[in-house]
Amino acid sequence: MHGIYNFVSGPLVWVSFILFIGGSLYRLISMAKLANEKDQTVYAYMDFHYAFRSIFHWIIPFGAENMRKHPVMTLVTFAFHISLLGVPLFLCAHIILVKEAYDISWWFLSDSLADAMTLIVIASCVFFAVRRRVLPEVRFLTSPSDFIIIAIVAAPFITGFWTYHQWIGYRIVGILHILSGEIMLVAIPFTRLSHAFFFPFTRGYMGSEFGAVRHAKDW
């Protein structure tokens, strides 16, 4: 088991980070190149000011009309995304690992807050899954892969929570935690999770078109 642990927490971390970063760069660059060949207009109309204006309205909670129409969804989405990014980056345990390895560290969340945020992520995933089953308009769009993606995102948090609280089998779960975190990282560039880094471009492009060309708001 120790061997597995070493493998998962050693080389696999590297592999997953390389795949994550490399994959993300590959996706971004290949899209940029494709756009240059096939959608020259995208470059011609991209406008920094209006792109940012639109992005700004869409990263502020309730900054867009549609967010006000769905307050619960908006709250869940924001809490979810903040927690999803915040917990892995600012978890004390993670920072200690980095500190031990590279002697660098940064500000971290209190354990109880991180715990709460983890629960938020898990609860949000449940919310999203239920939403996919219950709301007809979402259900219509849902394919099995959507549930797999939710599972991929939820897994590191469930296993992390488990490990932190040292529930039964937490050593194995700890390995699963690392593994699932790695899977999620790798999945980002290659699944719909890529919306994470395409968001500024799609929103920014629509913002540019609406703002610079069409003189209208898009929120």
Added chain:
Amino acid sequence: MAGPASESNKGTIDEGIEKGAEKLEPDRIEQVINNVLKNETGARLKVYVDTCVHCGLCSEGCHYYLSHDNDPRFSPAGKVKQTMWEILDKKGKVSPEFIKRASEIASTECNLCRRCAMYCPFGIDIAYIISVVRRICHLLGVTPLYIQDTAHSHSATLNQMWVKDNEWIDTLMWQEEEAQEEMPSLRIPLEKEGAEVFYSVIAPEPKFRAQLIYQTAVIMNVAGIDWTMPATPGWDNSDMCMYTGDLEMMGRLKKEHFETAMRLKAKKIVMGECGHAFRSVYDTGNRWLGWKMPPLPMVHAIEFYYELLRQGKIKIAGKYETPVTFHDPCNIVRGRGLHEMGRYVTEEICNELIEMHPNREHNYCCCAGGGVVNCGPPFKMKRIDGNRVKAEQLFAAKARGAKTIIAPCHNCHSGLEDIVQHYGLNMEIKFLGDIIYETMEKPE
């Protein structure tokens, strides 16, 4: 899962779609689709499809969805699922039956109004994706008959309504004569080189609504505008080829329009109260030709009236009494942000403006735009059923006192007329130009 099939969703028989699909072979479908995907689309389509998280948040952006009791098949992403996702999943190996349905969805269940782009958190341009579906259907020859006929008219006459060159000129001369009874010095200057303003219209004006040309002539003459209209093709700014996906023809039409204005050395082009035509000259057609922005300034009638009123070139003798509400047309509001100018004009010429809700960028489409009304009688009920929310929105405005709907767009007029009639709204629909003409000071 899905709501009960409504009247309009039973599958409408359209000869253009039916007969077109009869000729389809699976190989050809695959080849055409892959050709479009490979050569005509790129990062935009890919990113849009990959980024969509299937969240359904765009649903309420769409009046079809709202009007069909939240039937998910009418949600923006739902329509993409039934068309583009399937096409991509199957790598173009889809059946003629599928293409028929895709054509019907793309041509008659989406107005390309872009409202949903303001509801999707990612700004995914559903209208663009649906346009690609229409393009594929066009290349496969499966397009609703009425709009295809219009596209043919565009190709043969360079106008939308089979108006012959002589009929066009004749109509202008006839309107000039008519208007001279009211204003003897009035002139509709044909082919006047170097005029400040080149005035272009859509072909339904000479064909069915020549009165609008009359009114414009009066406004131009009273305001003392140095203007002209061409006596050659290029006078029509409308464009159904943009909507069928016949982009090559769209380009040809826009080229003719702009080059006619350039030939006459006009400084700017002013166009009548039309929305889709504005989209084609300001946004879509010019791009296909390589012009980033229109080569000559393109001024929509709203902006033109706004300038005339602001500069005092026309004066209002007595404001329009009946309380009005203002319908924001997609293509000039989400397409050009003219909503505030529209309100300025309305307030200058009308006593009371009662807003409908939602309004401005968020207004509901008339359900006639995007070429849907041009798909003709087979799909009329589809438009009416698909826009019950518009009727509700108008009822609410009416309950607060609005009696006249101002719709500064031809398509909106046709769409709203059907809605007003079908739902028994009993409201009048007017162009801004109608009211300006009615209320303005005219020389005795």
Added chain:
Amino acid sequence: MFNDTSWDWDIGRRLIADTDEWKDRFEWIEEPYVSPDGEKIAAIIRNEDAEFSVCENGTTWENTFDKIWRLRFCPDNRLTGLVSDMGEWTVAVDGAAWENRYEFMWDPRISPDGMNIAAAAQKGMRCLPVVNDVPWETDFLSMTNLTQGQDGKNVAAVVQTIQVSEGDIFKFQEGCYSLAVDGKVWDRNFVNVWNIGFSQDGTQVAAEVRTSLYDYTIAVNGVPWNETFNSVWKPQFNPEDGSVTAPVRIGGTWTLARNGIPIWDRKFVQLWHHIYSPDGKKLAAIVAPEFGQWTVAVDGKPWHRIFGDLVTDAVFSPDGNRVACIGKTDGAWKIAVDGIAWNESFDMVWQPVFSPDSRHLAAKTEKNGSFAVYVDGQPLKESFGALWNPAFSPDGEKILVRGIGNGADKGKYWRHVISLNDIAS
């Protein structure tokens, strides 16, 4: 070309007419037109009896009409217009109406030498071309794109050959249009036929055609090229060897093709309005090397100077060594020649004219409502309230300026011959 050696090239300014005076004489007066030699100025007028006539240099035509429109001077200084009398239309030249009359006439065409006039006419529900008062023997359901050959003797038009009822999309797609040259219709029908090009001698005709909703090509004398394209623009005949060239769209980009085969190796976002040098040795075209960037390409090589809004009206110098055009960026109109734009920007510019020796370039320009002639980038002293294109003398040493004055000269139409030497000094 018409003979401009006979024009008065004596240096000096001559008042031809005071058009302001006309305004008092007539209750209705339209915008004036000026003869190429500058000797005449004319406008459509309407008298108290609501009859239309033309006032030329202060004298009205003897004849009056129910209506006159499209008044234009021919290159040989004759004045033409479309006139209606008792509900019938015809062409009037210097006030004399043609014999033949029609229900309507439109789209008049005048050959470069001014000798031949063609126009479209309507008879009942049918249309036909009329050339120098002689109607074609055949008439058509509909007719567009009336085009003259170089000398104007040959005339072609796009005609509808098969009746299609509105809504019959399948019949339309089988091809119901063709092209008629001097009364004879091509053997083959097409889905569409558009712009027409004539060979130098007027015997050959090429046109843009669409053979299905998707296949565009060029048909020469009724025979389409073997190759089809996404789209095509107007064909031209090489004045030297008679080959046909046209811009063609292949896989989303444009290039230039001769007899169906691409001849330029570069691809462009747009390529249109290609022109031959007078000797046929060079080809220039308006191109967009990148989206939203416009310039001129000579023999496939684009200029470095780019305009953001548009490029139009490209023209070769008589010796074929220079090309000038109009360009616009951010609303500012400019004249460019051989890839270099004049410094000055304008509110509007007209197609520039080369001197016969190709050394000078002149253009009519407008700025802040006042007009001026620019020669080689420099303004002539005078500005005008209205102006017509300048013309160089055959020896290239003088320039004819035709304009209506400004200020104290308001309304006064002057004919002005200026020595280029005077400008230089």
